[in-house]
Amino acid sequence: MKTSQKHIVIIGGGPAGLEAADNLQTLGYDVTILEKESAIGGKVINWHQLFPDRMAAKDVMAHLTNKLSSNVRVVTNANITEIVTGNGKYKIFFNQNQIIEAEAILITVGYDLFDARIKEEYGYGIYDNVITSVELEKMFCQNKPILTQQGKVPERIAFIHCVGSRDEKAGIEYCSSVCCVTGVKQAIEIKELLPKTDVMMFYMDLRMHGRYYEDLYLEAQQKHHIQFIRGRLSEAAENPDGSLTLKADDTLAGSPIKVKADLMILLVGFSPSACNNKLSKMLNIELGNDGFFSPCNTHIDTNSAHTSGIFVAGTCTGPKSLEYTLADARSAALKVHKYLVYAPVSEVLN
Amino acid sequence: MILEGKKKLWNDYQKEIADDNYFYVRSCVRQNLFPGAEHTFLKIMRNELKKDVFEDPKHTTCTGIGYHSDIVPLETIMTVVARQFSLMSENGYSNFVPSCITSFGIYTEILELWEHHPEMEERARENLYKATKREFKAPANLAHASDVIFKFRNEIARKSRFRLIDKSTGKPLKVVEHIGCHYSRMFPHKGLGGAEFPNVLTGLVEAFGGEIVDYPERRACCGFGFRQYLVQANRGYSISCSRKKFESMAPYNPDLIITNCPGCPYFLDRWQYTISEMEGKTYGQNGHGIPVFTFEELAGLMLGYNPWDIGLQMHQVAFEPLLDKIGIEYDAHDKYCDADGNFLGKPEMPEMMKYY
Numbered sequence: 061m062k063t064s065q066k067h068i069v070i071i072g073g074g075p076a077g078l079e080a081a082d083n084l085q086t087l088g089y090d091v092t093i094l095e096k097e098s099a100i101g102g103k104v105i106n107w108h109q110l111f112p113d114r115m116a117a118k119d120v121m122a123h124l125t126n127k128l129s130s131n132v133r134v135v136t137n138a139n140i141t142e143i144v145t146g147n148g149k150y151k152i153f154f155n156q157n158q159i160i161e162a163e164a165i166l167i168t169v170g171y172d173l174f175d176a177r178i179k180e181e182y183g184y185g186i187y188d189n190v191i192t193s194v195e196l197e198k199m200f201c202q203n204k205p206i207l208t209q210q211g212k213v214p215e216r217i218a219f220i221h222c223v224g225s226r227d228e229k230a231g232i233e234y235c236s237s238v239c240c241v242t243g244v245k246q247a248i249e250i251k252e253l254l255p256k257t258d259v260m261m262f263y264m265d266l267r268m269h270g271r272y273y274e275d276l277y278l279e280a281q282q283k284h285h286i287q288f289i290r291g292r293l294s295e296a297a298e299n300p301d302g303s304l305t306l307k308a309d310d311t312l313a314g315s316p317i318k319v320k321a322d323l324m325i326l327l328v329g330f331s332p333s334a335c336n337n338k339l340s341k342m343l344n345i346e347l348g349n350d351g352f353f354s355p356c357n358t359h360i361d362t363n364s365a366h367t368s369g370i371f372v373a374g375t376c377t378g379p380k381s382l383e384y385t386l387a388d389a390r391s392a393a394l395k396v397h398k399y400l401v402y403a404p405v406s407e408v409l410n
Numbered sequence: 411m412i413l414e415g416k417k418k419l420w421n422d423y424q425k426e427i428a429d430d431n432y433f434y435v436r437s438c439v440r441q442n443l444f445p446g447a448e449h450t451f452l453k454i455m456r457n458e459l460k461k462d463v464f465e466d467p468k469h470t471t472c473t474g475i476g477y478h479s480d481i482v483p484l485e486t487i488m489t490v491v492a493r494q495f496s497l498m499s500e501n502g503y504s505n506f507v508p509s510c511i512t513s514f515g516i517y518t519e520i521l522e523l524w525e526h527h528p529e530m531e532e533r534a535r536e537n538l539y540k541a542t543k544r545e546f547k548a549p550a551n552l553a554h555a556s557d558v559i560f561k562f563r564n565e566i567a568r569k570s571r572f573r574l575i576d577k578s579t580g581k582p583l584k585v586v587e588h589i590g591c592h593y594s595r596m597f598p599h600k601g602l603g604g605a606e607f608p609n610v611l612t613g614l615v616e617a618f619g620g621e622i623v624d625y626p627e628r629r630a631c632c633g634f635g636f637r638q639y640l641v642q643a644n645r646g647y648s649i650s651c652s653r654k655k656f657e658s659m660a661p662y663n664p665d666l667i668i669t670n671c672p673g674c675p676y677f678l679d680r681w682q683y684t685i686s687e688m689e690g691k692t693y694g695q696n697g698h699g700i701p702v703f704t705f706e707e708l709a710g711l712m713l714g715y716n717p718w719d720i721g722l723q724m725h726q727v728a729f730e731p732l733l734d735k736i737g738i739e740y741d742a743h744d745k746y747c748d749a750d751g752n753f754l755g756k757p758e759m760p761e762m763m764k765y766y
Contacts, residue, residue: 177419180606185415295606297626298411300661305626 066400069152069162074102076374076389077168078124083393085131092160094138102170108200111245112272143342164369164396171330171375174224181295188302193327196246210302214257214322218306219243220293221263225329234350236329237379240266241273243327244280251284259286262293262308330379343370352378363392371396416607423604427561428505428551432463433498437510438471440672446721448509450710451555458569459562466497474512478636488534491520496546506549507558511671514554515592518600556670556705560602560610563617571714574620577737582621583665587611590671591631611668618712627658634673652681656693666732667702678702683726686762697764699727718744730766
C-alpha cells in the first residue's frame with residue numbers, strides 16, 4: 061500500500077497535532093484532525109508572546125496552519141463516542157453518526173489548566189483582583205490595559221509561582237516545567253507596559269532549564285528590577301479597597317512577610333486533559349499515575365502508546381514548552397511513518 | 411469580592427447533619443465563660459424545633475485542652491473519647507453533637523485516626539473495657555452544634571422576632587464571623603464551607619438578614635490557641651493576635667462579631683477591654699467596643715429570648731447599643747439581678763470602655 065492510500069487520524073488540533081499533520085502530509089499520508097473545540101490551535105491561540113525570544117504566538121500559529129494542504133481534513137467540534145478495531149484498522153465514531161477509518165491514531169489532546177480555585181487560600185474566583193497567567197496573556201493579546209477591577213493602574217503586582225505544580229496538598233506532585241519562565245516573561249512585559257509598577261515574584265525554585273531562559277531571568281532582575289522572593293504564599297486576603305494582603309515566608313531572609321498588592325497573578329500549571337480518561341478506556345491504554353499518557357519508553361520510544369497503531373505526542377504525555385511540543389510532534393510523525401511502512405497494520409492488530 | 415465564587419466553593423463542602431435524636435456533650439469552659447449559650451441551644455432545639463436532644467450527666471471533658479497542651483497523651487484521650495461514645499451508645503443514640511469546637515476537632519481527628527488505623531480503635535476499646543467494662547459504637551453522625559443550627563437556620567429565622575437589620579435605616583447589620591480553628595482547619599471536608607471560606611456562620615447571619623464582613627485577618631486565630639494563653643508568659647502573644655484582628659476589621663465598622671468556639675468569644679470580648687486599658691483604644695462605635703456573641707446567643711436574641719436568660723450579662727463589651735439598634739427590648743435593671751430578681755450590685759465601671 062502506498063502512503064497516499066493510508067489514513068491517519070490525529071485527535072487534537074493544537075500545536076502538536078498541527079505540526080504532526082504537516083509532517084505526515086509531507087510523507088504522503090491523508091490526515092484527519094478531530095478537534096473538540098470550535099477552532100484549531102489549542103491554548104496557543106490565546107497567547108501573546110512566547111519565551112524566551114518573545115516571538116509573537118500568532119506568527120507561530122500562522123506557520124502551523126498555513127502549511128496544511130488539502131490532504132489534511134480538519135473536523136472541529138468533534139465529539140468522539142467510540143473507537144473499535146477490526147480488519148487491521150481503527151473505526152472512530154464521532155458526532156453521532158459519523159465514522160472514519162484509520163490505519164493509525166495519533167493522540168495530541170494537550171492538557172487542561174490547573175483549576176486555581178483549588179488553591180482556596182489564594183481566593184481565585186472570589187477576590188476581585190486575582191487572575192491567572194492565562195487571563196493575563198489574553199489581556200496582552202487583546203491589547204487591554206492592565207488595570208484592577210476598580211479601574212486603577214496597579215502600583216504593585218505579585219506573581220505566584222507553582223500554582224498547581226509540585227503541590228502535594230493540591231494533589232499535583234509534578235513540575236509543570238514552563239510556568240517559571242512564563243512568569244518571568246510576563247513580568248517583563250508588565251514592566252515594559254507599566255514601568256512604575258512594582259513587580260514581585262513569589263517562588264520556591266526557579267527552574268530556568270531551557271536555552272536563554274536564564275538570560276530572561278537576569279534581564280528581569282537587572283534591567284527591570286523585578287523582585288524575586290523565595291517563599292510560597294500562605295494566604296491572600298482582600299482589603300476594603302479591593303487590593304490584596306499577601307502573607308508568605310521569605311525563606312532567604314528567614315522571616316515572614318506581609319505585603320499589599322493591587323493585582324495577583326497565579327502562574328497555573330498543567331493538569332492532564334479531561335479527555336485522557338475517556339480515550340485511555342476506548343483504546344485500552346493505561347495512563348501514568350499523574351494522569352498523562354505514558355509512552356512505551358521515556359528515552360527511546362517517546363511516541364508509541366502501549367497499543368499497536370496508537371501514538372502520542374505533545375503535552376498529553378506531560379508538561380512541555382512549545383519548542384519541545386513541536387519537536388515531539390515531528391518525532392511522532394516519523395514514528396507513525398515507520399510503523400506504517402515496516403509493521404503492516406493487519407499483522408499487528410489481528 | 412465575588413459572592414458567586416464563594417457559593418461555588420461552599421457547594422464543594424457540604425456535610426450530612428442528622429435530622430433529629432442528638433446526643434449532646436457540653437464544653438468544659440463555656441459553662442463558666444458564657445453559661446447561657448448551651449442552655450439557649452437546648453431551648454432552641456427542644457422548644458422551637460421540637461428535636462430530641464439527650465444529655466448524660468456522666469459525660470466528662472474530652473481532655474482536648476490537655477491533649478493540645480501535651481499533658482494528656484493520645485492513648486488517654488482516645489479512651490476518654492471512647493467512653494463518651496459508650497454513653498451515647500448505652501442511651502440508644504448515634505448522632506453525636508459536641509458543644510465545643512476543640513472537642514469537635516478531637517472527635518473528628520480520632521474517628522479519622524481509627525478509620526486509617528483500626529488497631530488504634532481496637533486498643534481504645536481494650537483500654538475502655540479494662541477501665542470501665544464499657545463498650546461503644548462509633549457515631550453514625552458527628553456534627554458540631556453550630557452545624558445543627560446551620561441546618562435549621564431558615565426554620566429558626568422564620569420563627570424569629572428580629573432580624574439583623576438597623577431598625578432606623580432598614581439596612582443590614584455588618585457582621586464579622588469568626589470560626590474556631592479546630593472546626594475545619596484540620597479536616598476541611600468536615601466543616602461546612604471548608605477551611606478558607608467557612609459557611610457555617612455566614613449561612614446563619616444571612617438567614618437573619620445580616621451582611622458578612624470579610625476582612626483581611628479573618629482567618630487569623632482569636633488568640634486563644636492553647637499555648638498562647640495557658641502559658642502565662644505567652645499571653646502577650648494572645649492579645650496581639652486579637653488586636654491584629656480588631657485592627658483589620660475596624661475599617662469595615664462591624665456591628666457585631668459571631669463565633670462558634672468556646673474560647674473565641676471570650677478572648678475577642680475580654681481582650682477588647684484589656685486593650686482599652688492598655689492603649690486607651692476602643693473598637694466599634696462610640697467607644698462601646700464590638701459586641702461578641704456565640705451562635706446560640708445570636709439565634710436566641712433573634713427569637714426574642716430575654717437577653718438576661720441568654721446570659722448576656724456575662725459579656726464584657728456592652729451589647730445594649732446593638733440591641734437598641736435592632737429594636738430588641740430589655741430591662742436594664744435586670745442585668746445585675748439574679749434569677750429571683752435580687753439585685754446583686756453593679757461592678758466597677760471601666761475607665762476607657764463605655765459600659766452600662
